[in-house]
Amino acid sequence: MSVSLADLRTENPGIFADGCPTRTVLDHVMGKWGVLVLMALSDGTQRWGVLRRNVSGISEKMLASTLKTLEADGLVARTAYPEVPPRVEYSLTEQGGDLMSRVIPLMEWVAANADDIVSRRR
Amino acid sequence: MSVSLADLRTENPGIFADGCPTRTVLDHVMGKWGVLVLMALSDGTQRWGVLRRNVSGISEKMLASTLKTLEADGLVARTAYPEVPPRVEYSLTEQGGDLMSRVIPLMEWVAANADDIVSRRR
DNA sequence: CGGTATCCAGTAGGATACTG
């Protein structure tokens, strides 16, 4: 059986509190670029250059730092092949994939409702 | 049957592209404070002061601007009672609740995995 | 109580150039 969020918070008031680990993870995953990079990778393993094109609008700097953060979090795996020219591939780890299985329904909702929401704003 | 994200993106390549409505909504909802305010409200209708305490760490300025954004998005409803002293209550709209039904499973995952992720980082 | 207004600091993040 699944535990509701209200239950979670009641049982553990420290959760989502200022400075707690959940905030850190939230900042990484929900930041401007985190989700977008993870989403791109949920389409499958990709090389740096492809990833950069798929996450439209991201700068090299932000792609690099986002990937480093997500890799340190254990959500993304980096594989470098000792070739010339260099080839580096990024993919979701098992944990990253697990996370994305929760993120994707949310993204589908956003995709379905975004036009409505944005057009209502004035 | 539900449509996969990959299908969504294949059928509509403009989705999640730079500057498109999905990005706007994502920025509002996934921003540093957006989710946290929505989460607090998913515990039920709350007055400004209570909300401020529940979203620990938020400043008055950010609470005000976050609530305005979410209200303009139609995700949060504001009700002011003509009393002295003033009383204002915030709650999720139907659409906001719908959104949160997708966000909550994600938050449960984050709550369950945050310690693991953060402790692995070094 | 429920906000605004103002000021200010830190940093997220963009542009460009360069390298192994």
Place this chain on the structure above:
DNA sequence: CAGTATCCTACTGGATACCG
């Protein structure tokens, strides 16, 4: 190709004070 390095700006967001 896959990044670093450097510089610089803009906005996020905090602190404080004040108002209806």
